[in-house]
Amino acid sequence: xxxxxxxxxxxxxxxxxxxxxxxxxxxxxxxxxxxxxxxxxxxxxxxxxxxxxxxxxxxxxxxxxxxxxxxxxxxxxxxxxxxxxxxxxxxxxxxxxxxxxxxxxxxxxxxxxx
Amino acid sequence: xxxxxxxxxxxxxxxxxxxxxxxxxxxxxxxxxxxxxxxxxxxxxxxxxxxxxxxxxxxxxxxxxxxxxxxxxxxxxxxxxxxxxxxxxxxxxxxxxxxxxxxxxxxxxxxxxx
Numbered sequence: 001x002x003x004x005x006x007x008x009x010x011x012x013x014x015x016x017x018x019x020x021x022x023x024x025x026x027x028x029x030x031x032x033x034x035x036x037x038x039x040x041x042x043x044x045x046x047x048x049x050x051x052x053x054x055x056x057x058x059x060x061x062x063x064x065x066x067x068x069x070x071x072x073x074x075x076x077x078x079x080x081x082x083x084x085x086x087x088x089x090x091x092x093x094x095x096x097x098x099x100x101x102x103x104x105x106x107x108x109x110x111x112x113x114x
Numbered sequence: 115x116x117x118x119x120x121x122x123x124x125x126x127x128x129x130x131x132x133x134x135x136x137x138x139x140x141x142x143x144x145x146x147x148x149x150x151x152x153x154x155x156x157x158x159x160x161x162x163x164x165x166x167x168x169x170x171x172x173x174x175x176x177x178x179x180x181x182x183x184x185x186x187x188x189x190x191x192x193x194x195x196x197x198x199x200x201x202x203x204x205x206x207x208x209x210x211x212x213x214x215x216x217x218x219x220x221x222x223x224x225x226x227x228x
Contacts, residue, residue, distance in 0.1 A: 033214050045206070047216050047217075047218075052213060095213045101170075102206075104149070
C-alpha cells in the first residue's frame with residue numbers, strides 16, 4: 001500500500017506568492033518523521049524541512065513551513081514568497097518507528113512564473 | 115569536504131550486461147540506501163543497509179544486488195535479470211536509526227541500457 005501520497009503532479013505559482021504542496025501519509029506507528037526534499041533539474045536531493053510526530057509546533061525553516069495535521073495524517077509544505085529558483089520537484093518522505101528506511105511520495109513539480 | 119560520491123554520473127551499457135554503480139561516503143554514517151527514480155516519478159527503495167555486512171531488500175530489489183563490506187561503500191549491481199534498468203539511481207546515507215535522521219544524497223547516476 002502507498003504510504004506517502006502526493007496528489008498534485010504539477011503546480012504553478014506566481015513569483016512572490018505563497019504555495020502549498022500536499023502530502024498525506026499512512027502509518028500505524030505512533031513515532032514517525034516526515035521530511036520534504038527539493039530536487040532541481042540537476043537531480044540532487046536537497047533537504048528542506050523535518051517534522052516529528054510528537055512535535056507540537058509546526059516546523060519552519062526560513063521560507064518553508066510544514067502544516068502538520070496529525071489527525072488527518074497530512075504534512076503539507078508551504079513555501080512563502082516564491083522565487084524563480086524554487087522551480088523544482090518536491091518530495092515528501094517518511095520514516096516510521098525504528099525502521100531504518102525512508103519512503104518517498106511521487107513528487108510534485110512546482111513551476112514559479114515570473 | 116564530507117559527502118556522498120556516486121560515479122559515474124552517466125553510464126551506458128548493452129542489454130544483458132551486469133553493471134555496478136559506485137557509492138562512497140565519508141560522513142561516517144552507518145546507514146546507506148539505494149533508490150531508483152524513473153522520469154516524473156518518485157524515489158523507490160531498492161536496498162538499504164544499517165551496518166557493515168548487513169542489508170535488507172526494499173520495495174523493488176528484484177534484479178539488483180548489493181554488498182556492504184566497508185562502512186563507507188555500498189555498491190549496487192544491476193543484473194541482466196532487471197527487466198527495465200534504464201533509470202536515475204540515487205544513493206543516500208544517514209547517521210543511523212531514528213525517525214528524525216535526515217538522509218543525505220549523492221548526485222546520482224543516470225543509467226541507460228541500449
